[in-house]
Amino acid sequence: MGSPFLITIAxxxxxxxxxxxxxxxxxxxxxxxxxxxxxxxxxNGKICKDPKVVKANDFLFQGLNKPRNTANRQGSNVTAxxxxxxxxxxxxxxxxxxxxxxxxxxxxxxxxPRATEVLFVLEGTLHVGFVTSNPPNNMKNQLxxxxxxxxxxxxxPEGLIHFQFNFGKTNAVAFSAFGSQNPGVITIANAVFxxxxxISADVLAKAFQVDKKVIxxxxxxxx
Numbered sequence: 001m002g003s004p005f006l007i008t009i010a011x012x013x014x015x016x017x018x019x020x021x022x023x024x025x026x027x028x029x030x031x032x033x034x035x036x037x038x039x040x041x042x043x044n045g046k047i048c049k050d051p052k053v054v055k056a057n058d059f060l061f062q063g064l065n066k067p068r069n070t071a072n073r074q075g076s077n078v079t080a081x082x083x084x085x086x087x088x089x090x091x092x093x094x095x096x097x098x099x100x101x102x103x104x105x106x107x108x109x110x111x112x113p114r115a116t117e118v119l120f121v122l123e124g125t126l127h128v129g130f131v132t133s134n135p136p137n138n139m140k141n142q143l144x145x146x147x148x149x150x151x152x153x154x155x156x157p158e159g160l161i162h163f164q165f166n167f168g169k170t171n172a173v174a175f176s177a178f179g180s181q182n183p184g185v186i187t188i189a190n191a192v193f194x195x196x197x198x199i200s201a202d203v204l205a206k207a208f209q210v211d212k213k214v215i216x217x218x219x220x221x222x223x
Contacts (some may be wrong), residue, residue: 008122032058033083045181046083046090059088061099066181068100075105075166083181095181099174099206101126101166108187115178115183117156119120121148124172128164130162148174161188 032054033046049058061081068077080094089095095115099107102126119128124219129145148154156162158179166172192199193215201215 007063009113030054030059030088031091034085035084035087038117046087048060048090049087059086061086064096064098065142067097067171070105070171073155074108075102076100076107078107082178082183086190089181091181093179093181095178095183096128097176097178099164099176101164101172101174103166103169103171105166105172107164108189109161110185110187111155111159112163112180112185113159115180116158117162117183119148119154119156119174120151121152121201122173123150124166124170125168126172126174127167128156128163130156130160132160189218192213192223193218198223200201 018160030051031046031048034049035046062079064079070077072150075192077100079098079100081089081097083089086095088099099119101107119126126148127145128148132142132144136143146152146154148180164174192204199221201212204215205217
């Protein structure tokens with residue numbers, strides 16, 4: 001058995017490494033991704049292109065100035081710029097998105113499991129918010145909300161459920177920055193009621209304390 005002092009130091013080092021875990025810092029100036037589905041190599045992120053064949057276009061994404069189509073049930077459209085369509089972002093730990101909203105359009109409650117999001121409103125007015133994780137002692141999750149106008153910035157902490165809603169009568173546009181090359185997204189309603197295969201209606205009826213008929217209607221909506 002090691003001394004209590006050494007065990008304490010080792011434990012603190014472990015917790016420190018877990019607390020600061022994020023996208024790994026790059027060990028070179030850049031590491032351009034190879035989008036080759038046939039590769040047999042699996043890594044945390046994407047493997048790197050040979051620096052000798054890297055081009056300026058590997059660091060370029062065009063067209064984020066163009067409005068996107070919001071003619072859908074939610075009245076919103078998110079255009080992500082991440083390592084999957086901008087290979088030069090590989091290992092750099094950042095990404096971007098454009099958010100377009102029709103009047104009364106919604107980016108529904110969702111989470112980004114790997115990144116904090118910083119949102120900047122360019123046009124229109126957005127009602128935004130996020131909900132804290134489960135608190136102790138049967139306390140309720142806390143909701144933080146604000147109404148944002150052009151020029152306003154709001155932060156959504158990593159992993160927390162959040163949303164953006166345009167309650168104005170005109171279109172709204174915002175841009176978001178993320179602390180990950182691939183922040184991921186989990187849309188709550190789609191994940192819960194539209195998974196493949198579906199989560200058991202018995203499980204969801206028990207969880208939401210509703211009749212199973214309600215669950216069947218929701219599953220039909222999101223499947």
